[in-house]
Amino acid sequence: MRKFNKDIIFGLYDDETDLISAVRIAKGAHLDIYDVYSPFPVHGLDPVLGLAESRLHIAGFIYGMLGTLTAFLGMTWIFTKDWPIIFGGKPYWSVPAFIPITFELTVLFASIGMTVTYFVINGQGPGVVNPVLHDRITDDKFCIAFDMHHVDESSAKSFFEKTGATLIDKKKI
Amino acid sequence: MSATVSPIREPLIEGGKSYHDITVDLVRSTEKAPTRLWWIAFLISVHVLLFGVFCILWTIWHGIGTWDLNRTIGWGWDITNFVWWIGIGHAGTLISAILLLFRQKWRTGVNRAAEAMTIFAVMCAGxxxxxxxxxxxxxxxxxxxxxxxGSLWPNFNSPLxxxxxxxxxxxxxxxxxxxxxxxxxxxxIRDRAxxxxxxxYNFLSFGWTGSAKHWQRFEALSLVLAGxxxxxxxxxxxxxxxDFATSVIPGWHTTIFPPYFVAGAVFSGFAMVLTLMLITRKVLKLEQYITIGHIESMNKIIxxxxxxxxxxxxxxLFISWYSGYIYEQFAFFNRALGPYYWSYFGMMFCNVVSPQLFWxxxxxxxxxxxFLMSIFINIGMWFERFVIIATTLARDYLPSSWSYYVPTWVEIGIFIGTLGLFFTLYLLFxxxxxxxxVAEVKAILKSAGDQYLAPNTEHHEEIxxxxxxxxxxxxVYGSDHAHSESH
Incomplete structure (x- = not known):
């Protein structure tokens, strides 16, 4: 069972320009933003929100290298130690012929590894139920949420009213 | 945030859409009951698919002798179809990955369907x-x-x-x-259902919330996956x-094959994307999202x-003559003027002559x-693979083993069956x-929607x-100067 342990107050905005200026004001007023939600990636939001660049690509590089080594060392071991066979008079360790499979496995490992990592660190997966604050967030509304344990209700409300939120609501998640 | 856009860029989203309009328009097809037209298309596709399954079972039961391949011509429709389908898949990846890296905004209108097409085409190919x-x-x-x-391994040195x-x-x-x-x-879709x-849809959406950090990772992931x-x-x-180029068969053993195959793959793939999208946009009424501008861009790639x-x-042709190698020369002479001359000229007409109309x-x-051209190209590219495979094999080094090959109903049935599989999956999709x-189209609305571009265009026209x-x-000094230089 899911635990309802956060009291969230959130405001919806109609446009991403309003969202970015509201986030900027919240940062200026030192309001602790719980999260920001949008129906599509809003460019220019990350620096305002102070999000560090994602390190997903570093993980991708490591997975890719793992694929390279698996393929290359695997084929090397198989064709020089485990069961050496001569094909067309070529040497056992015929490096150029190993390159296509090495490349493919690099891409395969990097892609699978990155995608799985992405879903795991997002806390997503088949059948996962995450709380949805409002049904229009995946449609056309932009949302700023505060945790009421960190930001008191009245200051959040006045913030939303001042920045032009079109809907203010509370939800326990 | 009105992004700076070139005023001469054509809008990619027409009809003055809001974000909500985009959601409603694009999600509609999943929310309505299927139309009669959809059912008709679906039933035809499924029946064709079932006939294909029957032909595959026939092949497995009786063996591939039912394909009328022979000692000389060992690859016929099977590998022709394989290469054709794989080639068709390539356009989807080109649209979704390469055009993402090049930051081409028009990809958002067609990428989802093209990627789906890639997956289904690769299934048929496999x-x-x-x-x-x-x-x-x-x-x-x-x-x-x-x-x-004894842990006997496959041959890692083989292109197969x-x-x-x-x-x-x-x-x-x-x-x-x-x-x-x-x-x-x-x-x-989940939040509307x-x-x-x-x-x-909650199961399918993996519990997506639209959090800013998730979007950031989403973009990082799609960029690296595209790369x-x-x-x-x-x-x-x-x-x-x-598979061909590393062999020693004249007509196959050429270094030009990799770039030539890749270009051909993209060519045929875009033709299939156009065939599908022209029907899809009409039936699902997506003309404002897949505009004439999108179609023109794809035609330019074609x-x-x-x-x-x-x-x-x-x-x-030039290299086979220039090589001075008689077997190579014969292979190409035979392709154009041998027993399969009709497939060679079909290929030349459909792939080389007809696309030139797009100037x-x-x-x-x-x-x-x-639409007509897309069909021509689909056929032409199938001929290309047939020309490379069957006509080359038909005349080998020994005239005593020269042969001719006509497919049987089983082979034709399997090919038609894969078309059924492809369209069944696409219709379900x-x-x-x-x-x-949906999300990607929303992200380009402010820079490619017609209501945002209109002031820009008007301003441009005025200037x-x-x-x-x-x-x-x-x-104007510049124009004077230009005149004097042109003399």
């Missing part, structure tokens, strides 16, 4: 190498795994094994790319071409790749011409998922008019 092995129940022998044969790795990797990466992009759109549909898929898609058809293919054909802007922007990427007036009066 079928042929498996069944052409004959004893399909032994197909797992191609995978390297510790086994009871490289194919196994290339195509399975291609299918997997395309699927991951496609699905990770679909997750936010499934969430959009109720009851059982909500639960199904990986770009060399991957080039490698796949390169490796397919190695023109470029078609011309590359044409140059490759001519280069092959005309009017034809590039005509729906009927585009149009019911389950939005055919156009141009002022400039022209000034030029007419001889007041």
């Amino acid at each position: 079928l042929f190498p498996v069944i052409h092995m004959g004893r399909v129940w032994m197909a797992f022998f191609i995978f390297p795994y510790p086994n009871t044969r 094994l490289w194919d196994v790795f290339a195509i399975s990797t291609y299918l997997t990466v395309s699927l991951l790319f496609w699905y990770s992009g679909l997750v936010p759109d499934f969430a959009t 109720t009851g059982l549909r909500k639960r199904i 990986l898929a770009t060399p991957l898609v080039l490698s796949v058809h390169t490796i397919v071409s190695f 023109l470029v790749t078609g011309t590359i293919v044409g140059v490759a054909y001519l280069t092959e 005309s802007r009017k034809i590039r922007r005509s729906l009927w011409w585009t 149009t019911r389950v998922a939005p055919v156009v990427a 141009m008019k002022q400039y022209k007036d000034a030029e007419d009066k001889g007041k």
Whole structure:
């Protein structure tokens, strides 16, 4: 069972320009933003929100290298130690012929590894139920949420009213 | 945030859409009951698919002797269809990955459907190498795994094994790319749905919320997957071409094959994307999202790749003459004037001559011409593979073993069956998922929607008019200068 342990107050905005200026004001007023939600990636939001660049690509590089080594060392071991066979008079360790499979496995490992990592660190997966604050967030509304344990209700409300939120609501998640 | 856009850029979203309009328009096809037209198309596709399944079972039961291949011509329709389908898949990856890296905004209108097409086409393609092995129940022998044969491994030096790795990797990466992009759109459907549909789409949407950090990771993931898929898609058809190029058969043993195959693949893939999208946009009423501008962009790619293919054909002919190698010369002479001359000229006409019509802007922007051309190119590219495979094999080194090959109903049935599989999957896809990427279209609305571009365009026209007036009066230094230089 899911635990309802956060009291969230959130405001919806109609446009991403309003969202970015509201986030900027919240940062200026030192309001602790719980999260920001949008129906599509809003460019220019990350620096305002102070999000560090994602390190997903570093993980991708490591997975890719793992694929390279698996393929290359695997084929090397198989064709020089485990069961050496001569094909067309070529040497056992015929490096150029190993390159296509090495490349493919690099891409395969990097892609699978990155995608799985992405879903795991997002806390997503088949059948996962995450709380949805409002049904229009995946449609056309932009949302700023505060945790009421960190930001008191009245200051959040006045913030939303001042920045032009079109809907203010509370939800326990 | 009105992004700066060139005023001469055509809008990619027409009709003054708001974000909510985009959601409603694009999700509609998954929310309505299927139309009668959809049912008719679906039933036809399923029946064709079932006939294909029957022909495959027939092949497995009686053996591949039912294909009328012979000692001389060992590859016929099977590998022709395989290469054709793999080629068709390439356009999807080109649109979704390469155009993402080049920041082409028009990709958002067609990428989702094109990626789906890639996946379905690769499934159809993968079928042929498996069944052409004959004893399909032994197909797992191609995978390297510790086994009871003393751990005897497959031959890692063989292009046929490289194919196994290339195509399975291609299918997997395309699927991951496609699905990770679909997750936010499934969430959009989920939040509009109720009851059982909500639960199904919640399962499919993986619990997506639209958090800023998730979007940031989403973009990081799609960028790296695009970066990986770009060399991957080039490698796949390169490796397919190695199946031929690393052999010692005259007409196959050429170094031009990898780039020539990749260009041909993109060429045929775009033709199939156009065939599908022209019907889809009409039936699902998506004309405002897949505009004439989108179609023109794809036709330009068809023109470029078609011309590359044409140059490759001519280069092959030149090199076979220039090599001074009589077997190579004979192979090409035989292709054009031998027993299969009709397929060679069919290929030349459909792939080289007909796309040249796209130099005309009017034809590039005509729906009927585009549809007709897309069909021509689909046929032409099938002929190309048939020319390379069957006609080359028909005349080998020994005149005593020269042969001719006509497919049997079983082979034709399997090919038609894969068309059935392809359209069945595509029709199901149009019911389950939005055919156009909803979130991605919203992200380009402010920079490509017609209501945002209109002021820009008006301003541009006004400036141009002022400039022209000034030029007419001889007041512009630049124009004077240009005149004097041209003398």
